[in-house]
Amino acid sequence: MEKRKCLECGAEVMGRVDKKFCNDYCRNAYNNKVNKDSKNLMRNINNRLRKNYRVLDGFKLTDGKTKTTKTRLMDKGFDFEYITNLYTTKKGTTYYFVYDLGYLPLDNDYYMIVKRE
Helix, strand or coil, rough: CCCCCEEEEEEEECCCCCCCCCHHHHHHHHHHHHHHHHHHHHHHCHHHHHHHHHHCCCCCCCCCEEEEEEEHHHHCCCCCCCCCCEEECCCCEEEECCEEEEECCCCCEEEEEEEEE
């Protein structure tokens, strides 16, 4: 029977037939190397989404909504490029959401912040 070798360090692998690594350290090191490029991109996007969520969550909502200005949002570090989804009403109004918190652009650089129930 052929001896199996760890994909990371090359040591002999003992145990289950489908086992690929000699220990958890080698498994993690191998997967971190394989996924390095995509993880940096995803980490940066998730950090921006998290920051946007914190900014929206920092506004006190009355009856599930409030108004603010674009300047206030930007001063707090909000990045309008990063949202998780759009919601368009039957009337054609488009809300931009970061998870369950969203905003609606209004006239004169005002925004209504809403929470989806």
